Amino acid sequence: MSEQGTVGEKTERRLRRLRPGLSIQSKLLIMLLAVSLVSSVIVGAVGFINGRQSLHDAAVDQLITIRSMRAAEVTDAIEAVKKDASLQSRNLSAQTLSTTVNAGYEELEQREVTPDERTQLESYYSDTFIPTLEQRAGEQYGDSAFIPESNAGQFLQTRFTTQNLDFDADYDTLLDDNDADDGSAYSAATERYGDYLSRLVNQADYEDALLLNLDGDIVFSAYKGVELGSNLNTGPYRDTMLAQAYADAIATNSVSTVVLTDFERWIPSLNVPTMWVVSPIGNDSRITGALALQVSMETINDLTTGSGEWKEQGLGDSGEVYLVGLDDLMRSDSRRLIEDPDSYEQLAINGGTPPSVAKRIVEVQGTILLQPINTQAVANAQAGRTGTTTGPGYLGIDSVTAYAPLEVEGLDWVIIARIDSSEAFAPVTDFTRTVLLSLLGILLGVSLLSLLLAQVFTRPIHRLVGAVHRVAEGDLDVQVPQGARDEFGDLGSAFNDMASSLRIKQDLIDEQQAENEKLLLTLMPESVAAKYKQGDEAISEAHENVSVVFAELVGFDDYARGLSAEQEIGHLNTLMRGFDEAAEKAGVEKVRTLRGGYLASSGLIVPRVDNVRRSVEFAKNLLGVIERFNAQNGSSIGLRAGVDTGTVTSGLVARTSLAYDLWGDAVNLAYRVRSVTGEPGVYVSQTVYDRTREIFSFTEAGTVEARGTTETVWKVA
Template identity: 35%
Template structure:
């Protein structure tokens, strides 16, 4: 406390303001952070619960639709007929193939050894003995050779093959029914469709994998296809059996699930129809066609299915989007290296990616809820879980999103608060310093105002902070500044007006010299070109028109000529009555001053022609041009006038007087400069001074200009 008492009043005030301000910032920021976390968590809980429910309904409806389709097609008359036809044909093939030749046997053995076994080994990462997969039944060997080995289409497209074209009953049945079942598979998105007789023989399949024509009672008796077959065979008509996903060897050990229904002809069981579910269709439903963000799952959210064995039944978003990042993530979890390699080889997380967290047990026990857990990638997530109502399997559905993404806005808020707090502390420090100084030295702002005013700032107003004596002083100061500002503005306005008047009366270079105080301007130019122009019929026009209209025409003509002088680099000297005097090369030295004057003269005739057309008058113009020396300067004291003098001016005037209407006359001095640019015609001599004769030429360019 003693240390605090030793501080100055300014330091005490600053310390108190900083303590109160920083404390307020900390409390508000903390409450905002906590409230933001709670609000975001609640919002995402509701969102995940809604998404989980929507996806659950969608996948349940999908499987219910599958059941209905299997039930309908299993009882369809065409399916019953196909089942009976393929069964009978299969039995005949068995009879006809009792002595299958060595070509078919060797060809089939080569297929298993050179194609199937290497592909299966690549998928499983294990050595494969191809001989154990070679079917023992001669009928199976015959059909597999004809429909698999001799099939011209690669794996995945074998369904396009309609048969070998022989005359066996099987080929006839296949040719008749295969297009129907192939269309069913393609239209409804199945992976495969099977017809299985009462002896467990797969007498037909669409995809023609190595389960085709084999018996489910022997080699593949332990497969889930055999399991679903046995279940369906024991049931009444209309029953649909389903088995969970397992690695299915005929599909190169890919995950496969099946549905099956018994086929009855009346009350007689004639076989079983089974479908192999498409993993792609289930993934399409669960991933929303891989448009997770559009489903409201952001950058890291996903919805997936987990089976009773706590492994996935739909593919991982991380594996689909960025496989490298996915494998890096699972490498840091408890998953073993062999399992990771299997995921990489099979290119799916179905049956291969374990999902181990407390929500799995809860959901499998029929519970639903939302919890924060560590996901299969080892990342903390908000997870919404529930059990799916799909007969035949015990699956759960999980919707989850990374906590980092959920609380990203809060993290951004926290960073902004820290940055803002740092800025606020700095501002508060400055404000405290300012308030302390204002409290101790209230006259500082007036002093600063006087300093700024002395430095030339015309708007050095100060803020009136109070109604006391200092406030009155500030008001008086502001009044003084305002009067000073108005006076300076008036001076600036007058200066601009004077500038405009000077530029209107004199060339820019002369006006600049006059502004600097040079009242007597006198210059001598050795080489300029002077043009004298005379507007003819002007007097007659003024007599025929009202004075106002005549003046309006004259002003328009002079304005157009003035604009033309500027565009051609010619300086206007003066207008007197109907005469117009201009020069080029005077204020600004120009090598081509003669050409500029001739071009200006030619345009002047066009200007007169335009005036005549617009006003329905008959003005004409004659022009005289001469090149030589002139003297230029200002005359007068009360009223300055800028003019040019010399023989060149007099000669140009005489040349103009000698010119015919609508013509340009020039002297020989002009012709010498421009003989290679224009066509000149001699018209005679004039005598500008007694005893002095000059040749005069007409410029032959006007006719071409008027024509163009």
């Protein structure tokens, strides 16, 4: 080794020993302070997971509590109705009413209904009740389908029921009218004891109260509706739940029996959903009939909706409690329908409800016996299970749901409490936000400390990384400072030398590539050039629906005889530039130029549905270029252009000579039609004429033999 080399190595080692500041190893040790960040994240994560789960469980527990409370309220209310029915049916007033009215009813059975009374009754059904029922129920009924069979029933309906002409106003009048004014024993009994049922309806808020004899006749009704006088065994309501409940109650022969029905659509109430509580009337010795109390859907709705005070009772802005029967239909009304009926129909359809059902729900403003509920929560509750789920509800909205069977004898109902997941877990979201913000604050403080300590170490690295990125992006003029007297300073110096060397080489490469690219794009389209650069040997492309324009200068050779070679090339370049500008303006692609001709296409490189129109406009614009040239130079050059459309093929004819060309029937015909008359102008084929005759004016110019037929050539006017 030479003496000079030995001295240089010693000098470099000495300089390294004299470098001030921390070494790279010392700087790396400082960065270990980042361990504090890991501990902060761990502590925050543990607190977040535990707190989030607690809030989640609290939201679910609240919903379970509400469901349990409402279930108890509904159960207690129904049991109270059943108990009330049992007590009322054993009441002495009820027994007296039943005995006396039954006797009066039997007496009325012997009375013949006059033709006028029969006509009055039939007119009432055909003109008043049936039209109103069909309008509200959306179904068709016979005019006499609900007329009682018995004389007593028909007589009572002519005296009472037919007075109900306004179903929204006359019921209350009939409630207090218990005298038929016929002097019969029936009228005497109902006038004296009938207010018992009236008071029962008013005080207990029943929809109606019916009195039945042992033969199934509805001998008295508080509201005297169309069910009055009908027979539940043989009449029009024999297939109803009320008829079955009556039969079950009478069969026990016990005044302690109470039979509760599910909701059913009750025709006398204009098809409104109704529940019934039936209990035999009498004492321990015998029974004389049955008392049927009509429980309205408002009674159930008031319990499930909390009288409309959802928010005050812990259900927020979206929560609700509803009931579902064994048929998967709701037994209470939806909160969303009550609060926002305008959007309910679309929400129900989104949740899977048939559009016709959703529309009917909005029309009647009720979901009882209409809204289907096919959720997992309902299925679980119907299977006897109690629990909670999270998932799409009956309106397609993601919900938290608490479900359970409703423990009411005689009813296969389940109770569901739900609330939108977004609202139920809003406290969880808020807690998450608070934890994340707190954790971010801690991380920010720790990070600032670490950044201050690591700044000395990271600054040179950042400079070098940034410089490397800029070089990777093509910026070879980048240089990094070399102020540090450590390994980074040496690395920066080496980087600067490398960047300078790359810059010189890249400049040479760029210059050569630019020249090559420029030359290649003057010979062929960009897509063909890309294939050529990839090394394809046979480059050709077939194109459908392409319009071709072949333009030929007329008289340019005569004009050029008096020009020098430079002037001739200059004028020709002027014309070709004008042609190129016209092509760009019309959206037409230039294929190639010759000394006296110009070949262009539309729809070749860029598919265009209006390529035929563009080609004809381009050919007409070429005439304008010629006119301007003649006006500027005092020449009389003309132009013959031919236009056709069809299938063409483009490609490199010879790879070694890089000759790009276009060929096919459309090119041949465009070439031929241009010279059909020998006169300047724009000539088009029959196909082009057919597709543009509504846009341009044409005159017939001649014919050519093409595509195996004689084709007419048209000249653009």
